[in-house]
Amino acid sequence: MSRPEASRRPIGRRPGDPEATKQGILDAARQAFATSGFDRATIRTIAESADVDPSLVLHHFGNKQTLFARAHELPFDPDELVTSVIETPLSERGEVLARLYLTVITAEHGTPLSLMRAAATNDEAAVMMREFVDATLLARAAELAPGPGGELRLAIAGAQLFGIGFARAVLGISTLRRRSTEELVGVVAPLIQQLLEPAGPEH
């Protein structure tokens, strides 16, 4: 905080150990996200508390979403995941999104689920998750779920998938546990598909 300017931007300060530098950045990021939330934690402040230059953070992690994912050991890159869904033809996205969610995102004992558990009982963790979902998923609603009300339809799709993952892996509802992911995708994908299409669910 009150450090002199010279030590605040120590470019290449640990040139001999890039892994230690990366770990320092990840530790600083996890701390910053937990205390400030996703929005207010910036690449600049994270770099500062890790004693590195912001350009080094971007060099290693690309952007804040990826940094968040790596800091929390998420088993996917959120930006790449969303981009891959957007590159899928609209008519197949329901199935792709349902499968991605139920396999990758809510894999049992996975870190995304730990974050969700934390968000359930800790207000700071809830703010962090909400801002991360906003920045990663809902900010791209126009591409993911085109048409009027797309952001609402996308938010409902995400919440529904989250609910199924949670009921299955956290509550352990046996009707859902007994079924394979593909069986669940078979029932859920048509619903998600309706939410992603411009007309929305039929009334």
Added chain:
Amino acid sequence: MSRPEASRRPIGRRPGDPEATKQGILDAARQAFATSGFDRATIRTIAESADVDPSLVLHHFGNKQTLFARAHELPFDPDELVTSVIETPLSERGEVLARLYLTVITAEHGTPLSLMRAAATNDEAAVMMREFVDATLLARAAELAPGPGGELRLAIAGAQLFGIGFARAVLGISTLRRRSTEELVGVVAPLIQQLLEPAGPEH
């Protein structure tokens, strides 16, 4: 436990204060559900630890579901709620269930939500919730969601509604918070309706 038989069934032991007796039963029930889960906590063991006759528990609370609801101050009677949905024509159930869930069950700061929060981080609470959902909702799948695969369709419907309530009230996803419950019902009800009908979602 090792009490003599005479004191184990003290019928009318506190005849002067029925409210204190009821409170004693509720305290014993909450404790029993938390430690043994919903299935293994029986009316008999709860009566025993409250020092009353099992018939008095049934007299005051009717059945174990209602006792659970009252012990956790749920703002509804689960048995009556499910029965009211079953008495609704199948073609209107999606809307009725979506509205009930989003208004009554996941009301912000409500006790059902507190139970869900607890279940997210505490294994005993998760077991209790799972068994309660099984006994209250999924056990009546044949009536609620008739036809093949009804139990799976009902479980998915419940999990989806839970996810929306959770994303809105716990995570505070702003896209969902900004909308009225009726706006959400308008988008969600057609999906729940498809899940409750024998044919299930179209493929």
